[in-house]
Every structure is written in C-alpha cells, then in structure tokens.
Amino acid sequence: MTEPTHDEAHGGALGSRLNWLRAAVLGANDGVVSTAGLVVGVAGATDDRAALLTAGLAGLLAGSMSMAAGEYVSVSTQRDSEKAALSQEKRELRERPEAELQELTDLLAARGLSADVAREAAVQLTERDALRAHARVELGIDPDELTNPWHAAAASFLAFTAGALLPLLAMVLPPPSVRLWVTVLSVLAALALTGWYSARLGAAPPGRAVLRNTGGGALAMAVTYGAGSLLGAAGV
DSSP states (O other): OOOOOSOSOOHHHHHHHHHHHHHHHHHHHHHHHHHHHHHHHHHHHOOOHHHHHHHHHHHHHHHHHHHHHHHHHHHHHHHHHHHHHHHHHHHHHHHOHHHHHHHHHHHHHHTTOOHHHHHHHHHHHHHHHHHHHHIIIIIOOOTTSOOOHHHHHHHHHHHHHHHHHHHHHHHHSSOTTTHHHHHHHHHHHHHHHHHHHHHHHTTOOHHHHHHHHHHHHHHHHHHHHHHHHHHHHTTO
16 A cells, blocks of 8 residues: 655645636737737738837837736735735734634534534644734734745746747748748747646636637737738838
C-alpha cells in the first residue's frame, strides 16, 4: 500500500494558480486580438513597414500599460477589502471572543461536523490562531497570501505584451506580398490555442471555445481591414 503524498495542490492554492493562469491566457488573448486588429487595419490603408511598426508598437505599449494599470487598481481594491475584513474580524475577536467562538463553531458544524466535534475544533483553532481560523473559515481569506497588486499588474503587462508581439512581428517581418496572410493565419492559430487552453482550465468542451475565439478574432481583423482599406482608398 503506497503512502499518501503531500505535494499536491489543494484548495485555495490550486484555485489561486488557476485564476492566475486564466488571467494570463486572457491577457495574451487580448494582446493578440487588439494588436492584430490594429496592424491589419493599418495594413488595409498602407503597406509602409515603418507605419505598421509604429502603429503596432504604439498599440502594444498602450494596451499593456492599460491592462497593467487596470489590474493594479482592481487587485488593490480587492486587497484593501481583504485587509479591512481582517481588521474588523480582529476587532470583533477582541471585543466579543465568546460570540466569535460560537460563530466559528456554527460555521464548522455547517460543514458537516457534529456539534461536539465542531466545538472542540473551534476551541483548538482559536487557541492556536483565532484570527487565521476566522479568516479562512468565515471570510475565505488566507492572511499569509493576500492578493498582490504589483504581481497582478506585472503578469497582465507581460501576458498582453507576449500576445501582442505575435501579430506585430508577423506583420512587419515577412515580405509585403504575404505579410497579411501570414498575420491572419498566425493570429487564428494563436487564438485557437488560447481558446483551447482556456476551455481546458475551465473543464469545458474546447471546440466551442476555439470557434468563439477564432471567430471573434477573424471578425475583428475583417472589420479593421475594411475600415483601413476605405480610408486608404479615400486618401486619408
């Protein structure tokens, strides 16, 4: 009989990693679609490599900075909420410890423990670290692993940049006669991959996700290319 291993990811740690992976995939996907739409739109108006490179770099930097700033603000708000909840819980533990002990007992009982076992577990958890026990059981927060806005911002910046580099390089590196088709095909392949991977992360059927992703990307490129072609034909 083999001994149980203890190196598996469980609970909040696994959920946190999946959330980060999902955010990275979505960030890369946004980088692919937005930059592809931009450079394909410019390609509809001109075949000048310098103009394409300038537009693509501007879109990459603007998009990655916007993603990073938005993620920083969002996660900072979440962290502030977590810290406020912990402060309130600390105050309640100081002002009414018996009521908090009973609340922890009720929460553990609601998870399937008998009344006696729940009471004993609540007492032991409170004696060991009351705040950590209430944070995890009542609030669903790990005080040792609060969300970090700088990490989230950096991850979003890097994910978007990685995604945006694909259509940018696909547009500026090949010869003018094939650059549009190289860009379209490489973008659709990348979107199929991110759609498949995001579906796998969510344990969903990949086919529908791949079709949504590639269809949305194809539509975005078609619209921007059409707009760019009209503007180019008008001499704008």
